[in-house]
Amino acid sequence: MHAWPASEVPALPGQGRDLRIHSTATGGPVTLSPGPVARIYVCGITPYDATHMGHAATYNAFDLVQRVWLDTKRQVHYVQNVTDVDDPLLERALRDDLDWTALAERETALFREDMTALRMLPPQHYVGAVEAIPGIVPIVERLREAGAAYELDGDVYFSVESDPHFGQVSHLDAAAMRLLSAERGGDPDRPGKKNPLDPILWMAARPGEPSWDGGTLGHGRPGWHIECVAIALEHLGMTFDVQGGGSDLAFPHHEMGASHAQVLTGEFPMARAYVHAGMVALDGEKMSKSKGNLVFVSQLRRDGVDPAAIRLALLDHHYRSDWEWTDQVLQDAVARLGRWRAAVSRPDGPAADALVEEIRAALAADLDSPAALAAVDRWVDRQHRHGGTDTGAPGLVSRAVDALLGVAL
Ligand code: 5CA
Ligand code: ZN
Numbered sequence: 001m002h003a004w005p006a007s008e009v010p011a012l013p014g015q016g017r018d019l020r021i022h023s024t025a026t027g028g029p030v031t032l033s034p035g036p037v038a039r040i041y042v043c044g045i046t047p048y049d050a051t052h053m054g055h056a057a058t059y060n061a062f063d064l065v066q067r068v069w070l071d072t073k074r075q076v077h078y079v080q081n082v083t084d085v086d087d088p089l090l091e092r093a094l095r096d097d098l099d100w101t102a103l104a105e106r107e108t109a110l111f112r113e114d115m116t117a118l119r120m121l122p123p124q125h126y127v128g129a130v131e132a133i134p135g136i137v138p139i140v141e142r143l144r145e146a147g148a149a150y151e152l153d154g155d156v157y158f159s160v161e162s163d164p165h166f167g168q169v170s171h172l173d174a175a176a177m178r179l180l181s182a183e184r185g186g187d188p189d190r191p192g193k194k195n196p197l198d199p200i201l202w203m204a205a206r207p208g209e210p211s212w213d214g215g216t217l218g219h220g221r222p223g224w225h226i227e228c229v230a231i232a233l234e235h236l237g238m239t240f241d242v243q244g245g246g247s248d249l250a251f252p253h254h255e256m257g258a259s260h261a262q263v264l265t266g267e268f269p270m271a272r273a274y275v276h277a278g279m280v281a282l283d284g285e286k287m288s289k290s291k292g293n294l295v296f297v298s299q300l301r302r303d304g305v306d307p308a309a310i311r312l313a314l315l316d317h318h319y320r321s322d323w324e325w326t327d328q329v330l331q332d333a334v335a336r337l338g339r340w341r342a343a344v345s346r347p348d349g350p351a352a353d354a355l356v357e358e359i360r361a362a363l364a365a366d367l368d369s370p371a372a373l374a375a376v377d378r379w380v381d382r383q384h385r386h387g388g389t390d391t392g393a394p395g396l397v398s399r400a401v402d403a404l405l406g407v408a409l
Helices: 053-071 087-095 100-117 129-145 174-183 224-236 247-265 297-302 307-315 327-344 353-364 369-385 393-405
Strands: 019-023 028-032 037-042 075-082 125-128 149-152 155-158 200-204 220-222 240-246 271-277 280-282
Touching: 019 053, 019 271, 019 353, 028 271, 037 053, 037 224, 053 075, 053 100, 053 240, 053 271, 053 280, 053 297, 053 307, 053 353, 053 393, 075 129, 075 224, 087 100, 100 297, 125 129, 125 224, 129 149, 129 155, 129 200, 129 220, 129 224, 129 247, 155 247, 174 247, 220 224, 224 240, 224 247, 240 247, 247 271, 297 307, 307 327, 307 369, 327 369, 327 393, 353 369, 353 393, 369 393
Parallel strands: 037 075, 037 240, 075 125, 240 271
Antiparallel strands: 019 028, 149 155, 155 200, 200 220
């Protein structure tokens, strides 16, 4: 699939900083010092509805990761998937009497527009589950040959017990795993499984559902976790730097994915850091397509909200915290954007080299974007109160805010 156009990332004077970021797997900060090319996989959308503020917040977090790396003059190798065939998508298509491929294409196109408007850097490889199927089939076959997968009425399951490291992403106990597995696409109560947690790798064709030729697996379609693993391993290989997504993906999705990859390659770990963004809520409940309590990026854009203000609203919350979207959050961001734009539109101002270092330090410390915004606020306040004589400063502030925070002033 094609991704979306990249916005320019201005180069900044001085030296970027290595990122220290919290990993769910270690339960603490990890300092990432990738080589010249940093590698990141971020789980993409299931395209059955439009991009909401929760999605946008999660993609904002991983956009910041890339901006920190780019500031250190590294290249970034970024891969993202689109879960363009899965139960929720098929169910929505059925409910709305739509062709499932048309629904997926429409919502993916809208996602690209939203990402472009928000200045999120595009992945180099944007890969749909459907187009990944030819790569998924041999991987499932290999897992089966290795004794890590088994058949149940034509479906193929992964045996979690085949991975000695299973559990080391989420560190949950068996009861919590079982509960989350049932909530998030698993089938712990299906009779005949070796372990209730075992996730499906290949689902045999069901009447009325799309299916593909799976070679020795028979006709069917891939499970969810193996989709991301196949795409990540093909384009990034093992031990990439960051596996990213929202906190609802830590278990089972990233736990299972890591196990698939580790058993398949015999290497550990799949990723150096498993990074999870907090959940955005609306009216006290997690924003989710299944609940329908949503604020869409595209709706705000249609209402005339500047995407830069949406971005500032996201940046005002630390990526790991759960937070609530409210009208006030947006109004504060609109006001801030106005103050910042007025400040950088003046021909000179207070020196800004220290500000660039403050933004760098804030982001390098587990992506502390609220601290970065507060630092810019302080420069903007000085500018509005006292002004300054540095003719390069307003331009430098604009470039730094653009390069490091993705906000065009
Ligand atoms: N296609 C899979 C990943 S392979 C999927 O989870 N798709 S999704 O459309 O449901 O979610 C896309 C991303 O947005 C995931 O990283 C998910 O964790 C994140 N996300 C979903 N809802 C929220 C929310 N309310 N707040 C923050 N992030 C969210
Ligand atoms: Zn995924």
